[in-house]
Amino acid sequence: MNAAVRAVVRRGVSLGVQVVGVRHGYAGLIAGDFIDLDISSVGDIIHRGGTVLQTARSDRFMTPEGQREAVEKARAAGIDGMVVIGGDGSFRGAIRLTELGLPAIGVPGTIDNDIYGTDRTIGFDTAVNTCLEAIRKIRDTATSHDRTFVLEVMGRHSGWIALAAGLAGGAESILLPERPLPIEEVVARLKRGVERGKRHSLIIVAEGVGSGFDVGREIRERTGYDTRVTVLGHIQRGGAPTAADAMLASRMGARAVELLVEGRGGLFVGEVDNELVAAPLASVLDRRKEIPEELLDLAEVLAI
Structure with a gap:
């Protein structure tokens, strides 16, 4: 997200726009927790994880009064005008801001890669590579x-991280919310191996499927294999x-500012086939x- 913040500020300045940062998300917006941002204030942040503006949930903002x-x-x-970086909840807030006369542009930021209308979301590739690094180290052991x-990764409702990390890391089985794999099949694959x-062997489990510890216990009980869970x-x-x-x-941060300068709001910036697109926020919720x-079929084929 820091890379997006940096792009918003520097593209805005290049277009003659004064940029203000809102700290702690919608909670900070209600509290008036603002900070002026210029070219220098976003220097040396592109390589940092998280967000220098910080974020927070706000029950107050979920109400019409808030x-x-x-x-x-x-x-x-x-x-x-506002650029809102986040996922489904953040986008719903951006729609309400636009409806109330404050044009907002959404930038998809979530490691789950589960926002409709964009091939990739900010944070997904980094999260997958973090998992892949862990997979490679675990394979050594x-x-x-x-x-x-058994490696449990994030993905309560979406298996994108598990699938991408599992395919890139050569996992023997990948358990996803989109295509649950019966424990009997997991065990059968282990025995065939x-x-x-x-x-x-390495088993990847998305948290939405269940606990990695439960999967590990089932494998131990059914096979007697020395099984560890991370x-x-x-x-x-x-x-x-x-x-x-x-x-x-x-790219997304810069494009969001350009849309606001064009007088547009209620849109989100996505990427489709490596090209940036702008679509109504309501169309992705x-x-x-x-x-x-x-990809689901490929994961099964490569696990033989």
Whole structure:
């Protein structure tokens, strides 16, 4: 997100726009927690994870009164357009701001890559590469000690992280919310691997499928194999962005400012086939971004 913030500020300045940062998200908007931003203030942040502006949930902003209060605070500070970085909840807020007369442009930022209308979201590639780094290190241990490892990754409703990390890391089985794999099939694959001389295996579990510890216990009880479990947790949400993420965030942030300067609002910036697109925010809400069947099929084929 810092790469996007940097791009918003520097593109805005290049267009003659004064840029103000809102700290702590919609909660900060209601509180009037603003900070002037210029070229220097966003220097040396592109490589940092998280967001220098910080973020927070706001129950108050979910109410009509809170939304009106937020717009009033923005107007009083001379703010006449906003770039909102986030996911579904943030986009819903951006729609309400636009409806109340404060044009807002959404930039998709979520590691889950589950926002409809864009091929990629800011943070996804970095999260996947964090998982992939862990997979490669765990494989060293699994190989050395002839063990089966279960790795639980984030993805409560979406299996994008698990699938991408599992495919890139050569996992033997990938358990996804989109295509749950019965534990019987996981065990059968492990046994087939042992029969052909395989001494170690890696199972990727998206948290939306269930607990990695439960999967590990089932494997131990059904096979007797030495099975260990690792839960990556919030380590997936931090760290320096990959080059792909930094570039994507920079392009999206700059385009969001351009849309506001053009007098537009209620839109989000997405990427489709490597090209930036602008679409109504309302068109992406309540729509599920499906994982292509070919990727799901490929994961099963490569696990043989």
